[in-house]
Amino acid sequence: MVVGLMFSSVTERFFMELNTRRIDTSVARSETLSIINGMRYLKLGVKTEGGLNASASFVAKANPLNRTPHKRKSELYHALCNMLSSILAPLAESGKGHWPPLGVESALALWYEAVARIRGQLMHWMEKQNKHITVGFPLVTLLLCLGDPQAFNTNFGPHMELLYKNLKDKNHRSMALDCLHRVVKFYLNVYADFQPKNQVWDYLYSVTAQLLTVLKKGLLTQDVQHDKLVEFCATLAESNLDFTMNHMILELLKPDSLSEAKVIGLRALLAIVMSPSNQQFSLEVFHVHGIGHYVPKVKSAIESIIRSCNKAYSQALLTSPKSTIEYAIY
Template sequence: MKSGSAAKLIVDALLQRFLPLARRRIETAQAQDGQYLSPSDPAYDQVLDSLAMVARHTPVPLLEALLKWRDSESPKGANDASTFQRKLAVECIFCSACIRFVECCPPEGLTEKLWAGLENFVFDWLINADRLVSQVEYPSLVDLRGLLLDHVAQLLGALSRIRFSSVTERFFMELNTRRIDTSVARSETLNVISGMRYLKLGVKTEGGLNASASFVAKANPLNRAPPKRKTELHHALCNMLTNILAPLADGGRNQWPPSGVEPALNLWYEAVGRIRAQLIHWMDKQSKHLAVGYPLVTLLLCLGEPQTFQTNFGPHMEQLYKLLRDKNHRFMALDCLHRVVGFYLSVYAPNHPPDRVWDYLDSVTSQLLTILRKGMLTQDVQHDKLVEFCVTIAESNLDFAMNHMILELLRQDSSSEAKVIGLRALHRIVVSPSSEYVGLEIFQAHDIGHYIPKVKAAIEFILRSCHRTYSQALLTSSRTAIATKQA
């Protein structure tokens, strides 16, 4: 059998599975306002896995088949909410398939024309989304439209692994063509900036890091100064860079700094150092920039020159402690603290004296426990972040995490919120999928088995308190019910 015929048979077999599932998703999306497209669908996910495998070996016929399917399913003619709803659903499914396709397709797997076609598809949606499906005219489609634009951004991110130069050049070209400030141009610019948030920076090779450093330098949020509403553009670019840089800082040990790319790394350090200095000055002038500026400055500090990080790590945490006391910036400060401490523990702490690491950890945990006791952390997302903090510290220093965080949270005089945070963190630690130990065995393995009786005592106290409280509540409730019936 000829290879072309074999490829066609493989693609046809895959389409036989894809088509009914895709059609079902479209129909259900129309019936449920797009809600069906968000949750995981095991059968559909399995088809996407198969699609990814086929993309490695026969990408051209597969992409051509997907393009043909998209064209056949996209509604033509009428411009009403139902038509646009179906169009958005089709585009969401096409995008989800293309994301998996691009993630697995080798760079040489497609012709330049097909790669460029996918790139044009992405930018066309980012630029024309408001024109194609107006949020004002079709408010019921806002969620589905948002889902599509997120898929489009993910597809752009996947494309950037293969076509980094092409994607980034197109990005700057689109920004430059919209320098004349109009409401339409501003909206398009913001959509394009948002669509870049999943861009993948290459840092493993000298060429990749050079290109990444060049992009970051050109994307400096303060490089662009439109005649009006500068803040909106600057904040959008800050958010974009924060999203792009975060995976590098969160990659863990041995991920940063990359090795064997020293000349390019120096250019990178120069670029991030320059932006960081400008942003600090920018935030000092106006506090309205803190919410978007500090997350980016935190990342730039982490990914900057090592000596700069070690000199500024302590002062940076002190600034974040101050922001913790401002309710408007509290979660942002908490998130930045978690990121910078996690980065320090994974990248620098292994080479620092234990006493120095202990001092940093003692500083941050004291601050966190203090503001928790003062009732300043009331939101669920803030509690979630504290749980993550405990787990992050435990991964680096379980002894410290138990003694200075978990057991402090589980103290008898702690608030109910603190106890719940402590229990959640403890649960995450003892059932960690990355651990080779089961349950409390992890403490014996780290030679800190003396915490086991303390943990058990704390849990027993909480259980007795719950039993006492809820038994009393149940008894009171029963008496009330009886009294009501008797009346």
């Protein structure tokens, strides 16, 4: 009860402070953005009906498009989108068995209604201007995940197609990778166990094929994007190691893959082997999971990479000036 009162007092004060700064001046705008930024750490209560009702009410009022400032609208809208994304993210990342919360069915209806309304408005908002996609799509992804299960299953495929489209845009590529990782992880944690195995594999194959394609085309050039792919592989492996090895790791380690892909594959393989959930940190982990047939394939791929590196660097040394070779040695 005390926690609920604290939550209500904080959120009511937040909206009151925003309302008192409706007059658009540079000082008021700066203060508004600071207040919004400070609310990113608000924790929503969803385990009781009262807590979920209060959270749903807050989310509905925090709809980024509810406010219409006279100037620099996008600045305020983007700040509110980022705020709401930060607040909702912990709910989507809570792991298996934590969403949707149990025993709060009547409050869930209000919650689903609120997130669906905001998601629809944001989709229309992003369609009007591309500049909103970078901040709008992460929030739309979270709202889809935390919305009505039927709405999620209906819109999961179309949502993925939009993310694939954004993967091809250099301005949206990193955002699309983040959203793909989040929505796939949520799907695996919440829905995959209740769907036919072949349907799950179809979804996962669609995602991995898209990621491998953009990687082969040389579109993922940033280190942070490579980091995201490593994390994605680790997430897939936690749910389905067999699929991950067959459709991601071995594909990345192929002899004709780009050097970046091979590095990503090796890093992902290391992350999988060194996962805290493993009892031993070696390729024996594949035998433990009953997929030991991947061990010789992995060893062969690694040996091929070592031979390629040895050949490339040996040739480089043979064709380098004497001074360069001496510097490399000493």
